[in-house]
Amino acid sequence: MPTQIELNPKYIDSPTDRIMEQIASVRKKLGDRVVILGHHYQCDEVVQFADFTGDSFKLARLATERPEAEFIVFCGVHFMAESADILTPDHQKIILPDLGAGCSMADMANIEQTEEAWRALEAVNGSNSYLPITYMNSSADIKAFVGRHGGVVCTSSNAATVYDWALQQDKRVLFLPDQHLGRNVGFEMGIPLADMVLWDPMQIPADNIAHGAADARVVLWKGHCSVHARFLPEHIDSLRLEKPGIQIISHPECSFEVVQKSDFSGSTEKIIKTIEASEPGSTWAVGTEINLVHRLAQMNPDKEVMSLSGISCLCATMYRIDPPHLLWALENLESGTIVNQISVSAETAKWAKVALDRMLSLA
Numbered sequence: 242m243p244t245q246i247e248l249n250p251k252y253i254d255s256p257t258d259r260i261m262e263q264i265a266s267v268r269k270k271l272g273d274r275v276v277i278l279g280h281h282y283q284c285d286e287v288v289q290f291a292d293f294t295g296d297s298f299k300l301a302r303l304a305t306e307r308p309e310a311e312f313i314v315f316c317g318v319h320f321m322a323e324s325a326d327i328l329t330p331d332h333q334k335i336i337l338p339d340l341g342a343g344c345s346m347a348d349m350a351n352i353e354q355t356e357e358a359w360r361a362l363e364a365v366n367g368s369n370s371y372l373p374i375t376y377m378n379s380s381a382d383i384k385a386f387v388g389r390h391g392g393v394v395c396t397s398s399n400a401a402t403v404y405d406w407a408l409q410q411d412k413r414v415l416f417l418p419d420q421h422l423g424r425n426v427g428f429e430m431g432i433p434l435a436d437m438v439l440w441d442p443m444q445i446p447a448d449n450i451a452h453g454a455a456d457a458r459v460v461l462w463k464g465h466c467s468v469h470a471r472f473l474p475e476h477i478d479s480l481r482l483e484k485p486g487i488q489i490i491s492h493p494e495c496s497f498e499v500v501q502k503s504d505f506s507g508s509t510e511k512i513i514k515t516i517e518a519s520e521p522g523s524t525w526a527v528g529t530e531i532n533l534v535h536r537l538a539q540m541n542p543d544k545e546v547m548s549l550s551g552i553s554c555l556c557a558t559m560y561r562i563d564p565p566h567l568l569w570a571l572e573n574l575e576s577g578t579i580v581n582q583i584s585v586s587a588e589t590a591k592w593a594k595v596a597l598d599r600m601l602s603l604a
């Protein structure tokens with residue numbers, strides 16, 4: 242993957258107010274040629290320039306609904322920009338303002354490891370015995386693998402629907418790369434914990450098989466989100482003691498124990514809607530990224546909204562999309578230079594689109 246070039250000091254050294262004015266000005270000049278999409282974990286300074294905000298599912302759908310825009314500037318992370326490129330026609334260019342905006346969870350599964358696991362599992366249970374599901378937080382290569390093998394992409398907002406569809410196929414499931422989303426939603430769909438076994442890509446296939454992976458109904462890839470891993474069941478216990486009546490809502494990337502102890506669980510969009518619709522005066526602790534938690538507190542002044550953890554749970558890669566990089570990307574577009582275009586090769590895009598379209602049609 243290409244690395245981000247260092248920005249000219251004029252972007253880094255300018256006062257924030259000046260940068261904000263410049264973004265507003267260049268944005269205006271670009272007009273309908275550009276759509277800016279912003280994920281809910283982006284900081285306020287960036288979100289204020291987004292034409293649309295959303296969770297990863299909503300943003301994927303929005304990307305397909307703006308065919309008139311020449312450029313989609315994606316204020317999110319790499320896998321989201323790749324998905325937008327896969328889903329949009331060739332004349333639309335997807336721009337990620339900082340190429341360093343990756344996702345550590347997506348990096349926990351690569352295509353070689355996935356193919357190795359697939360071969361080993363099929364060697365035990367026979368070809369055609371598995372259906373792969375990949376979380377949106379995965380590379381285009383993995384989405385293409387899933388598309389080729391009759392599988393589907395899911396996000397945290399539609400994982401239950403996708404699981405339901407997969408379980409009707411009467412096959413075993415390989416779910417990657419987030420073990421927590423896979424376990425949380427699998428359990429919700431009635432699969433006992435004992436029937437969901439981890440596949441550790443750092444171990445040799447024989448060891449995974451010896452630990453029961455091939456006997457399981459669902460094989461969970463051993464990946465996780467390092468931001469959501471910081472929320473612990475103890476945080477919930479102490480908040481419930483400290484603030485009786487508090488309601489807890491967590492993202493399904495949190496551990497099984499955290500989700501089980503929460504009152505609600507769901508995608509970033511569901512978290513926003515649930516708190517917005519709640520009673521004035523209610524108190525909420527939220528198990529997700531801190532930029533969103535802070536925004537929820539601001540947007541709901543009639544409620545008390547706090548993070549589930551005292552430790553600041555910031556997604557450092559989302560945070561790389563900052564006003565200087567946004568300005569740099571927009572100014573280049575305005576002057577006719579396309580920077581940081583995210584482009585998936587035609588063959589990979591073809592199969593990844595099969596898996597993404599399947600998700601869109603199920604949802």
Ligand code: 13P
Nearest residue numbers: 296297298396397508509
């Ligand atoms: P959502 O689809 O819920 O926005 O989640 C994306 C993500 O990366 C959460 O860590």
Ligand code: SF4
Nearest residue numbers: 344345346466468556
């Ligand atoms: Fe990836 Fe976690 Fe950041 Fe989401 S919060 S983009 S899963 S590292």
